[in-house]
Amino acid sequence: MTVHRYGDYTKDVSGWFLGMTGAQLALVTLAGVPALLALNAQAWGLFAGWLPVWALLAAVLLVPIRGRAAGRWLGDLCLHAIGGVMGWTVFGSRAAAGTAEDLSQADLPGVLAGIRTHDGPPYGQLFTRPVIVQDQAARTWAAVARVAHPGIGLAEPADRDRMGAGLAELCELAARTELVDILTLQVRTLPDDGAERTAWESAHAHPGAPTLAARVNALLSATLTPAAVRTEAFVTVVVGEGRIARAARESGGGVDGRARVLHSVMAEVEAALRGPVGCTAVTWLDSAGLAAAVRTGFAPGDRGQLVAADLAAASGQQLAAGLPMATAGPSTARAEMRHYAHDAWASVTDTVLLPDSGAVLGALAPVLVPTTAGERRCLTVFFHPLPLARATRLVGREEMSATTGNELRARMGFRQRARQRRDTERIGAADEKLAVGHALVRLSVAACATVPATWPVTEHGRRLDASVRAAGFVPLRLDLAQDSGFAAAAIPLGIGLPNRRGRR
Numbered sequence: 001m002t003v004h005r006y007g008d009y010t011k012d013v014s015g016w017f018l019g020m021t022g023a024q025l026a027l028v029t030l031a032g033v034p035a036l037l038a039l040n041a042q043a044w045g046l047f048a049g050w051l052p053v054w055a056l057l058a059a060v061l062l063v064p065i066r067g068r069a070a071g072r073w074l075g076d077l078c079l080h081a082i083g084g085v086m087g088w089t090v091f092g093s094r095a096a097a098g099t100a101e102d103l104s105q106a107d108l109p110g111v112l113a114g115i116r117t118h119d120g121p122p123y124g125q126l127f128t129r130p131v132i133v134q135d136q137a138a139r140t141w142a143a144v145a146r147v148a149h150p151g152i153g154l155a156e157p158a159d160r161d162r163m164g165a166g167l168a169e170l171c172e173l174a175a176r177t178e179l180v181d182i183l184t185l186q187v188r189t190l191p192d193d194g195a196e197r198t199a200w201e202s203a204h205a206h207p208g209a210p211t212l213a214a215r216v217n218a219l220l221s222a223t224l225t226p227a228a229v230r231t232e233a234f235v236t237v238v239v240g241e242g243r244i245a246r247a248a249r250e251s252g253g254g255v256d257g258r259a260r261v262l263h264s265v266m267a268e269v270e271a272a273l274r275g276p277v278g279c280t281a282v283t284w285l286d287s288a289g290l291a292a293a294v295r296t297g298f299a300p301g302d303r304g305q306l307v308a309a310d311l312a313a314a315s316g317q318q319l320a321a322g323l324p325m326a327t328a329g330p331s332t333a334r335a336e337m338r339h340y341a342h343d344a345w346a347s348v349t350d351t352v353l354l355p356d357s358g359a360v361l362g363a364l365a366p367v368l369v370p371t372t373a374g375e376r377r378c379l380t381v382f383f384h385p386l387p388l389a390r391a392t393r394l395v396g397r398e399e400m401s402a403t404t405g406n407e408l409r410a411r412m413g414f415r416q417r418a419r420q421r422r423d424t425e426r427i428g429a430a431d432e433k434l435a436v437g438h439a440l441v442r443l444s445v446a447a448c449a450t451v452p453a454t455w456p457v458t459e460h461g462r463r464l465d466a467s468v469r470a471a472g473f474v475p476l477r478l479d480l481a482q483d484s485g486f487a488a489a490a491i492p493l494g495i496g497l498p499n500r501r502g503r504r
Helices: 022-040 044-062 070-086 157-177 195-204 211-227 241-250 254-277 287-298 300-314 388-411 418-435 457-470 482-490
Strands: 090-092 115-119 131-135 140-148 180-191 229-240 281-284 332-335 340-342 345-353 376-386 440-452 474-477
Touching (some): 115 287, 131 254, 140 241, 157 254, 180 300, 180 482, 332 482, 388 418, 440 482
Antiparallel strands (some): 131 140, 140 229, 180 229, 376 440
């Protein structure tokens, strides 16, 4: 039995010169100008005094500490302190305050504040109306689908490889459309509230059932339901305004024009999901479905009430069901330095760094396993397929940087290390794959653990780190950005992968 290991990836950001970006190289060079001037003037005292300062500045700019340089840490800490003083780290919803005017408009905190939702035109053979998600801050449009997949836990290696190839085909399809900016795959493992079981029991309970059987069934339900979990998955397709604007004008313009263009992309993505990827169901969410998905992202405990109301309304009871977008967000939220508090819940978010040794398909499964009953785990993977021209430029720059570094090390007499040889080989392999028509995809992963606010959230954050390490990956806590990390990991709106130089 053989399992395919995926490891053909490189760093997202490569330096122009010896691993340094253009800004870092310029700052380090400017910091060394006084030392060069002192050396030229033969002012040896000034030269000797400035060298330690130069070394300290270079270390502050270049040496990473838990993913960020010391200078970046200082800047982020100052921004977080300013946000706390100005009150930007605390959120209160308009619906909770009684000041919401339009209940169809989303009211979300932090990086989700620019989200607006629109009911699009009819889609598909059933003429459903999937909701179109507009991000005014990032200038993007998105659609969200709930998917069902049989999983790969019991699949044969050949089936796993076929599904992995199907996912690669999906990313290449997204790149060929020249419209899709980001594809996100989000999986949640949440405590089972027993709403469906309770509704089924109430509908099928027999009045003449033996007392012992009813007692045993009630005991099993009370014992097993708190320990049970359920899994739900979402796929989000994000399209940038810069890419969709021209096609939208040809389709009528406005929101409806963008929705029609997005519908064509959704049809292609749905065909790939149902085909090579192996999904058994793909349902594009309408406004009520998206509001429920967002609400259960912020408050996992509300799912039972929402499902019970939907089941009761479906059975013919006169009961209001559904949820307006204005109440989908939290009533209150507060961004702390190392966790995010929202309503009666607290969350810790990590980004997941890919291992140099590669990973097999499904290696992140331990991250989704709760360590205790009542804990919710979320995992979101962002796929950003790059256009061919931009991918070619990036690979060419990385190849030039690697070649320059190897030649400098060779001239200085340093031996080429195994990691450097492997990185050079990976860059060459990426260039070969681009030449035959494959796509270059940026990849990022965010994982989140959510527990009731009265629980020790710090301990559950350490357990999340341990789960990521047990899966063979490296966790990196998103300190000072826990609110943005939570939005990326737990809310299926396609928010999370940052812009590159202001471009999508």
